[in-house]
Amino acid sequence: MNDKTYAPKSTDIVKQWYVVDARDKVLGRLASEVAQVLRGKHKPCYAPYADVGDHVIIINASKVRVTGHKAVDKVYYRHTGHPGGIRSIGYPELMQKHPERIIQKAVWGMLPHNKLGRMIFKKLRVYAGAEHRHTAQQPVELEIRA
Numbered sequence: 001m002n003d004k005t006y007a008p009k010s011t012d013i014v015k016q017w018y019v020v021d022a023r024d025k026v027l028g029r030l031a032s033e034v035a036q037v038l039r040g041k042h043k044p045c046y047a048p049y050a051d052v053g054d055h056v057i058i059i060n061a062s063k064v065r066v067t068g069h070k071a072v073d074k075v076y077y078r079h080t081g082h083p084g085g086i087r088s089i090g091y092p093e094l095m096q097k098h099p100e101r102i103i104q105k106a107v108w109g110m111l112p113h114n115k116l117g118r119m120i121f122k123k124l125r126v127y128a129g130a131e132h133r134h135t136a137q138q139p140v141e142l143e144i145r146a
Helices: 027-039 091-097 099-108 115-121
Strands: 017-021 055-059 075-079 086-090 124-126
Touching: 017 027, 027 055, 027 099, 027 115, 075 091, 086 091, 091 099, 099 115, 099 124
Parallel strands: 017 055, 055 124
Antiparallel strands: 075 086
């Protein structure tokens, strides 16, 4: 009788590269699916304490869409670390200046906020346009629903 818990070894983990086209995708749904792939929850060897996920490249970040009034009302906050150092920027302004950060912030919010989450987040690459520089990794097209 073999009732031992399976623990993935680093030799068992095969990392794949995926490319996702964000054109006309809803931001939250895109981010949740990408977070699942980054964590490795789509794999049978998933372990919550290990980095078993894949690399994800997101292109056309400037073409992502949001629903409802978020395009007007959504505000992103950060803090400089100094007293009274709260800074805010609206969705339209951030979309003009740095559209890739919108997707990065959405995906980061769906990952664990610890050392493992920071390791996983480094496997995400986001580009505002249709070009990326990871063709040598031979990424596979990943179809995101909705």
